[in-house]
Amino acid sequence: MSIDNLFPPITEENAAELERFGKLLKRTWPLKSKHREHLKYDIRDMSRGLTVDRSKRRKEYMTDDKYLSPYLHYFLPWNLYRMSRLFTGLELDIPENGQVADIGTGPLTAVIALWMARPHLRGRKLNFTCLDLAPKSMQVGLKLFQAMAGEDSPWRIKTVKAGFLDHLRTKPDLLIAANTFNELDWSGRTARPQAEGIAKHFAASVSDTGRVLVIETGVRLTGRIIAELRSSLLANGFSPIAPCPHDGDCPMPALGQGTSWCHFNFSVKDVPAWLEAMSKDARLEKDNVTLNFLYLSRKGGTNWGAVRAISEPFKLHGNRGQYACSDRGLTLIDYAPGTRPLQPGQSFAPNWPERPKTDLKSKALILPYKQKPDTK
Numbered sequence: 001m002s003i004d005n006l007f008p009p010i011t012e013e014n015a016a017e018l019e020r021f022g023k024l025l026k027r028t029w030p031l032k033s034k035h036r037e038h039l040k041y042d043i044r045d046m047s048r049g050l051t052v053d054r055s056k057r058r059k060e061y062m063t064d065d066k067y068l069s070p071y072l073h074y075f076l077p078w079n080l081y082r083m084s085r086l087f088t089g090l091e092l093d094i095p096e097n098g099q100v101a102d103i104g105t106g107p108l109t110a111v112i113a114l115w116m117a118r119p120h121l122r123g124r125k126l127n128f129t130c131l132d133l134a135p136k137s138m139q140v141g142l143k144l145f146q147a148m149a150g151e152d153s154p155w156r157i158k159t160v161k162a163g164f165l166d167h168l169r170t171k172p173d174l175l176i177a178a179n180t181f182n183e184l185d186w187s188g189r190t191a192r193p194q195a196e197g198i199a200k201h202f203a204a205s206v207s208d209t210g211r212v213l214v215i216e217t218g219v220r221l222t223g224r225i226i227a228e229l230r231s232s233l234l235a236n237g238f239s240p241i242a243p244c245p246h247d248g249d250c251p252m253p254a255l256g257q258g259t260s261w262c263h264f265n266f267s268v269k270d271v272p273a274w275l276e277a278m279s280k281d282a283r284l285e286k287d288n289v290t291l292n293f294l295y296l297s298r299k300g301g302t303n304w305g306a307v308r309a310i311s312e313p314f315k316l317h318g319n320r321g322q323y324a325c326s327d328r329g330l331t332l333i334d335y336a337p338g339t340r341p342l343q344p345g346q347s348f349a350p351n352w353p354e355r356p357k358t359d360l361k362s363k364a365l366i367l368p369y370k371q372k373p374d375t376k
Helices: 012-028 033-050 065-089 109-117 135-149 188-205 220-235 273-281
Strands: 099-103 127-132 156-161 174-178 211-216 239-242 264-267 288-297 307-309 314-316 319-326 329-335 365-369
Touching: 012 065, 012 109, 012 135, 012 273, 033 065, 033 273, 065 109, 065 135, 065 211, 065 273, 065 288, 099 109, 109 135, 109 174, 127 135, 135 156, 188 220, 211 220, 220 239, 220 288, 307 329, 314 329, 319 365
Parallel strands: 099 127, 099 174, 127 156, 174 211, 329 365
Antiparallel strands: 211 288, 239 288, 264 288, 307 319, 314 319, 319 329
């Protein structure tokens, strides 16, 4: 059975670049000893500000110097790791002289991750327009990129102080919005018109063959954001490339507490040792990371009836089960005894029964899975 792996392991070269990033960070953003000693507390405080104390956080918090150090030393490298996993498995063949726009770029996270994960692009002349409301964050990111890629890199990067809905002078071949939209208010009736406005802006901004890539952190809120943006972008003529195996309604739209949302978890066994130590020191260790994303173009992907595994496997009637997405809606993969479950993000060509049963709890269609996956 042919298996498509959306999140393959990070390559040895990518892992080496993540390890090297720790050394580059010390040179590019050096800390005095007293600030380094206090860094773990700053990271912890910022983590609270990004989660439980979100309502107290200033909208343009990354313009504040006190947030830069904890962000650069903890949140940036973890985001580089997440995006490296995604970029390793995602088709991202940007053409020579291609245009890339990165909105809400922060310290150029997506640009740096792209350079780490896709070495075949490093020799191409690519033009990046990076937009953010925090110029200092962008300038630090630019220094980090230059330290990593070297002075001879053919990548041309322009930083612009601007919001994510500001006009782009050149239509990009790839528009990236990473960890951008969770900063907005998506409560109540604001969600739908907000998503529609963003979708219209994207549709008008990218080239005719351009692609849109939205990446978020994988929590329920961002699952709802992704679902809203997906619906609005489809209404503006776009179709999914990944992770959706179809262009129908999203079966995991995070409509309320207790409902499912589309996100992917994966192991952190190959995370750099320095980041693992930093996380332990801040008492924010991780045994896995999560993200959700949406990748679209006007052409879309090949809709061939694939089933994409979404959740982690779980116990089911003495065997194993796993929630998945298909063109039939929410799907429950029912693994036969002795069958190795898929990894989240993997997809396969299903062999549907003539009359599939429905799971009483989730209302998902049950898809028996009897063959061991061939991951070659």
